[in-house]
Amino acid sequence: MFGVIVAGRFVQTNCEQVTENQFLFNILESENINHIVVFLTGQIPFPDGYGGAAEASLNPFGVMASQPVNVSQIGISVEPLQDLSQQTPATSAAVSNLEPFMDFSKKMVENLFNFASSFASKTPMNPSESYIPFSTLEKWYNNFLRKMEQDPYFWRS
Numbered sequence: 001m002f003g004v005i006v007a008g009r010f011v012q013t014n015c016e017q018v019t020e021n022q023f024l025f026n027i028l029e030s031e032n033i034n035h036i037v038v039f040l041t042g043q044i045p046f047p048d049g050y051g052g053a054a055e056a057s058l059n060p061f062g063v064m065a066s067q068p069v070n071v072s073q074i075g076i077s078v079e080p081l082q083d084l085s086q087q088t089p090a091t092s093a094a095v096s097n098l099e100p101f102m103d104f105s106k107k108m109v110e111n112l113f114n115f116a117s118s119f120a121s122k123t124p125m126n127p128s129e130s131y132i133p134f135s136t137l138e139k140w141y142n143n144f145l146r147k148m149e150q151d152p153y154f155w156r157s
Contacts, residue, residue, distance in 0.1 A: 030072035
């Protein structure tokens with residue numbers, strides 16, 4: 001009845017039916033996902049007066065998953081439309097993704113500024129201006145990539 005598309009991957013239609021109205025997709029290598037589409041396949045008609053609610057989490061519906069950390073799950077529940085109207089609209093979920101991105105961007109730029117300014121020097125030709133060697137930017141860039149590979153969330157500490 002349902003399918004999932006993770007950006008850059010093949011369509012996934014293999015879901016586990018948890019209860020009569022609840023379905024579960026396991027999404028592998030979920031740490032690099034930025035877009036997911038959940039859709040109806042059209043093979044089974046959707047019941048009249050019902051709608052679907054999707055939730056992305058590690059344990060939707062209280063299922064205890066024994067998968068590694070890089071596996072997430074998409075839970076889909078089929079519920080009466082009147083029950084779905086009582087739930088939080090999906091538009092509020094998109095707003096929360098902006099704050100971590102803004103925090104990361106701010107920390108990254110502050111880190112670059114602090115690192116590069118520690119190598120600033122004045123030249124006799126123009127003592128009112130400070131200059132930073134290009135090798136300083138290369139060094140910062142390589143250090144930053146190394147830290148990201150070791151811990152993508154290092155900037156939070």
